[in-house]
Amino acid sequence: MSEKMIENNKVSVIGEVVTGFTFNHEVCGEGFYMMDIAVKRLSGQTDILPLMVSERLLDVHQDYSGSTIEALGQFRSYNHHEGVKNRLVLSIFAREVRFMEEFTDYTKTNQIFLxxxxxxxxxxxxxxxxxxxxxxLLAVNRPYGKSDYIPCISWGRNARYASSFEVGARVRIWGRIQSREYMKQLNGTESEKRIAYEVSISRMEEVGDYVG
Structure with missing residues (x-):
């Protein structure tokens, strides 16, 4: 895998493990599992973020609840088919994981570059x-012709700046991953609580390259 491809999607998160492992999929005999981590904001709020890990990184038969871990990787997406509709599913794909005994600098718990x-x-x-x-909505290229589609939200002057972007514009983004609860209307009378994930932008720039 080329270093260039890895460099266009970088995530670093530090948080507390709050769930066990759930099997997700297998590729070439390697199993991948989902777990949730609680990542604190400076405001005191917490984002519950999904982390995908390989069974070759962690012992998926162990319970790590309450442990603090640092995960380095990428923010990835795939389409989940629900009847005739597709739902974008997002998670942090861990390339490296390490346990931390103590952590106090909450300015560095959640960083992403796209x-x-x-x-x-x-x-x-x-x-x-x-x-x-x-x-x-940012399309971030991956090797072998794949792309991740990452929803991003900007505020204030950044929002006005982002509103001028044209489809196909190349953009670099720095920020953090956040979780947000919402109610999904299933039919006329029923609704379901779901969690959306998006990148909250702190800094952005248009590079100038276009595709289309």
Whole structure:
């Protein structure tokens, strides 16, 4: 795998393990499992983030609940088919994992860098209190012709800047991964609580390369 491909999608998170392992899939005899980690924000709030790990990185038969770990890897997506619809499923794919005895610097618990392409027109809006927000969907290339589609949200001046991006524009983003609960309407009378994951942008720049 080329170093260039790895460099365009980098995640570093530090958090507390809050679930056991759930089998996800197997590739060439290697099993991959899901677990959740709780990552603190400076505000005191916590994001519960899904982490995908190989059975070759951790003993998936052990219970690590309550342990603090650092995971380095990539933010990845795949389409989950639900009837006639597709749902974008996101998780952190761990390439390295290590346990930490003590951790106090919460400014470094959650960092992500993405270098990708705008794949749909940005959606700019204002909240009822007047805060500016822009949503963008970034396609980040992976080896072997694959791409990850990462929803990102920007605020204030960044939101106004993002609203000018054209589809196909190459953009670099620095920020953090956050979780957000929402109610999904299933039919006319039923709804279901779900969790969405997105990148909250702290810094961004348009590179100038276009695809299309």
């Amino acid at each position: 270098d990708g392409y705008i794949c749909k027109p940005p959606v700019y809006r204002r909240t009822p209190l007047g805060r500016e927000i822009a949503d963008i």
